[in-house]
Amino acid sequence: MTMSQNTEATISQAKSFVNRNFDSFTSELIELAKIPGIAWEAFDAQDLERSAKAVSELLKGTQVFDFVDVRRSHADGKPGAPAVVARRAAKNGKPQILLYAHHDVQPPGDDGAWQTKPFEPTLKGTRLYGRGAADDKAGIVTHLAAIRAIKEIAGADFELGLTLFIEGEEEAGSPTFRNFLDENATDLAADVIIVADSGNWTVEIPALTTTLRGLVSQVIEVSTLDHALHSGMYGGAVPDAMMATIKLLATLHDEAGNVAIQGLKQGKADELPYSEDQLRTDSGLLPTTQQIGSGSILDRIWTKPALTVIGIDGQTVAMSSNTMLPSVKSKISLRIAPGEVPEEALALLRAHLEANLPFGASLKYGEIELGKPFADLKGGWAKPAAEAALSAGFGQESVNIGIGGSIPFIADLTEVFPEAQILVTGVEDPDSRAHSPNESVDLEMLKKAMVSEALLLLAGNAHEAR
Ligand SMILES: [Zn+2]
Incomplete structure (x- = not known):
């Protein structure tokens, strides 16, 4: 199988499409980030329903899917949080790509520590502040932008298979995720899974997250x-x-x-620049405390x-x-x-x-x-295609990064879909403060992430049939 590279013409088409529509993509992010959908028991489940509904309406609006559903797992008789599943089957042997993100958010935490209201998304400079603005509603709008871009650039009858899986309980530890995967395995099966729930190395340098502890x-x-x-x-x-x-x-x-x-x-x-000074600043190490290890x-x-x-x-x-x-x-x-x-x-x-x-x-x-930890050891066309797409979208070579923590649902994905190539991409940056007060996303970076994902889908669409 050969990997298809996007031409310069396609790259500039993708950039211009995202540029032209970025204000409306940003408005969608703002509307989504106003909904305090939190999957913890202490919070109003109605908000989570509204959040799932809003996401499913946006997906329906793209008019590329065979179906768009709000579904939940019924493990142990207790319904799980609402997830949005949409699918468009691949045609002519083209790959099926699953795009994952989650629409639930962390509780706001200490309101007093926020400089803006957590559920009133506020623009300051190039950053949009609000709970979920980065984690992970930025992931949802990145997928939406990429889907619209492939439809525009490759035409409405594009052959790439697309599956959207927007989970509703990630921040609550994905309690029914495994059951959900098992119950919906046929609709979720894919050759490539793109998890847009991690970060980039900097706002300028894109990254794939290739290891998790x-x-x-x-x-x-x-x-x-x-x-x-x-x-x-x-x-x-x-x-x-x-x-x-x-x-x-x-x-x-x-x-x-x-x-x-x-x-x-x-x-x-991988050898990336990260100094002791930076460690001290990022971690809040006291002046006389030494680093360990x-x-x-x-x-x-x-x-x-x-x-x-x-x-x-x-x-x-x-x-x-x-x-x-x-x-x-x-x-x-x-x-x-x-x-x-x-x-x-x-x-x-x-x-x-x-x-x-x-x-x-x-x-x-x-x-x-x-x-379970995660290590990308599989190989396959998707990782080099993603690196090329990120490098083109950001105008900077993509790097491999790790996360010292875990994303437990990734282990479930690897178990239920052992053949799938899993790519963990990012819409966050080092200043995003996911889970903390003053969460934000850099909109210039988000724009580049959208272009990159559009290019990855276009590369998948041009990929040689199996
Ligand atoms: Zn997340």
């Missing part, structure tokens, strides 16, 4: 006594559970701050394991007395490298804990959470 979390309970003791009576002769827990947890990192668990996989990130900073945050103790059940300072605790629970969160198997990482973590348990304390395991 996975997650292993484990609750443990360390016990040393069968009841609480007065520390003035027995302290010094018997260990309390807090002391044993602290000693145990302290073995999980080496002196430099690397994860000390033997046998965990680690990879290498070894290897490049991007290796450490994208392709090596990282471990954080995210909870310890002890006594609060306010309620503390001179008591030795008999048992202490804690929760360990281990980010695992792309290519790691969560079950294997969990076994290595447990082997480490058991080998380092001090004073013959007793160790019990509680709740576990496992999330």
Whole structure:
């Protein structure tokens, strides 16, 4: 199979189409971002319905789909959040491309920390501020722009297959996503899946997200006594559970701050400029605090394991007395490298804990959470086509980036559609502040993202038939 490159003429057609229509695309983004569709139980489900409806109307308006539906999974008798599914079947052996985004948003959080109203999208300079302006309503309008561009440039009878899947519960952890995929597998099946829910390297430099770390979390309970003791009576002769827990947890990192668990996989990130100064600024590291770990900073945050103790059940300072605790629970969160198997990482973590348990304390395991990492290892025509489209759309060479966290639904996609090539693209940039107050999207970058996705669809449409 050969990859079709867009001609200079097509590239300028795509740019001019997006330029001509960008004001109306921006208005659509503003209208969508006014709807506070939040899939958390504490929020009004009506808004989420309105949000799904608005997206389905926009998709119907393109007049390219065989159907546009609002659907939900009915796993366990409890309906999931409304997702929008639209499909136009591929013709003459052309590829089927699925475009993913989500229409639900994060709760606004602390209203006082917003400089504009979270659900009153506000333009300041080149940035549009508002909850969902970037994550992920910018993804939806990018797909819409690309669909309209292919219709305009390749003609209404274009042969590329297109599937739209706009989820409605991503920010709530996609609880019914897997069921939804299984129930709608026929309509969602595709050769290429484009997930527009990540970021670009900068507003100028486009990126594909090619690695995501996975997650292993484990609750443990360390016990040393069968009841609480007065520390003035027995302290010094018997260990309390807090002391044993602290000693145990302290073995999980080496002196430099690397994860000390033997046998965990680690990879290498692409070499992109990222300085210690930038790390300090981005992370808010205090002036005297040193960075930890070894290897490049991007290796450490994208392709090596990282471990954080995210909870310890002890006594609060306010309620503390001179008591030795008999048992202490804690929760360990281990980010695992792309290519790691969560079950294997969990076994290595447990082997480490058991080998380092001090004073013959007793160790019990509680709740576990496992999330698969993602690594783009498949190859295929779509990735080079996407790189060419991004480079043309931005006028800058596209780079490969990683994410230190996970996007759990991507693991589900790889399981249900093992043959599909998955591309994770971005509509966010380093200043987007997704999930935080003052979320925003850079409109100049969004325009380039729209051109790029249009070019990718056009390349798919010109792709040799299977
Ligand atoms: Zn998102």
